[in-house]
Amino acid sequence: MLPVLDPLFYLLAVPAVLLAGISKGGFAGGLGMLAVPLMALVISPMQAAGIMLPILCVMDVTGFRIWAHRCDRALLLRLLPGALIGILLGSLSFHFVSEAMLKLMVGGLALAFTLNHWLKGRLRAPLRLPDAASATIWSGLSGFTSFMAHAGGPPIMIYLLPRGLDRAVLVGTATIYFAVVNYAKLLPYALLGELDVRNLSTSLVLAPLAVVGVKLGAWLHERMDPQVFFRVLYAFLFLTGIKLCWDGLGF
Numbered sequence: 001m002l003p004v005l006d007p008l009f010y011l012l013a014v015p016a017v018l019l020a021g022i023s024k025g026g027f028a029g030g031l032g033m034l035a036v037p038l039m040a041l042v043i044s045p046m047q048a049a050g051i052m053l054p055i056l057c058v059m060d061v062t063g064f065r066i067w068a069h070r071c072d073r074a075l076l077l078r079l080l081p082g083a084l085i086g087i088l089l090g091s092l093s094f095h096f097v098s099e100a101m102l103k104l105m106v107g108g109l110a111l112a113f114t115l116n117h118w119l120k121g122r123l124r125a126p127l128r129l130p131d132a133a134s135a136t137i138w139s140g141l142s143g144f145t146s147f148m149a150h151a152g153g154p155p156i157m158i159y160l161l162p163r164g165l166d167r168a169v170l171v172g173t174a175t176i177y178f179a180v181v182n183y184a185k186l187l188p189y190a191l192l193g194e195l196d197v198r199n200l201s202t203s204l205v206l207a208p209l210a211v212v213g214v215k216l217g218a219w220l221h222e223r224m225d226p227q228v229f230f231r232v233l234y235a236f237l238f239l240t241g242i243k244l245c246w247d248g249l250g251f
Contacts (some may be wrong), residue, residue: 001045003202016120017055017206021213024059027232033151037240045149050194052150053185054203055210056236060179062214070172082136086143091188106149110241112156114234210226219237
């Protein structure tokens, strides 16, 4: 079966993959969630998620080599069990979520993530919980939203950002965390039929951009003020979130 052939899809997918790679390679991966909302403007969010997963895994190989020595391993061990539980819950509920619900979910997460950034990270857990419980809750939510739409960045950043980690350690920890999460999603995605020939062939067409994006992100990490990179992209992510919520509500 041929890959997706719609030129409009590639007009959105090519910059989406590059920007996701740049974000993952040098800016803690937060805007990696931009790819699915962009693709979902042309194809279904479920197909977009299926196409993006192998591409994210290619990014993770490159990112792992760059950032593995800078991650907080103790923190990873605290976060990954909850993430795996979230992935399991996502896989069990995947086919019960309609396309409209998924558009609302992805759009809502895009809006929440953008507003949290503009509000200087004021989004916090409403209750003070022991750190182990907080890590499990936020990583579990991250694993679930990552499984549904590769949008696990907002919940995990709500947990990580207040910890005041060194910038390189934050990027390294987030990179390795999402590498494990993405590879853990491969088997359930395959069992759910989201890694079919058409999606995989489309992923193969876009995969070279993944390596380019991650390496460019690592290069920019040392040379570019992240505010310059993020300012326009957050605005664009916010507008994309509005569009997806609008479509999900059936307007």
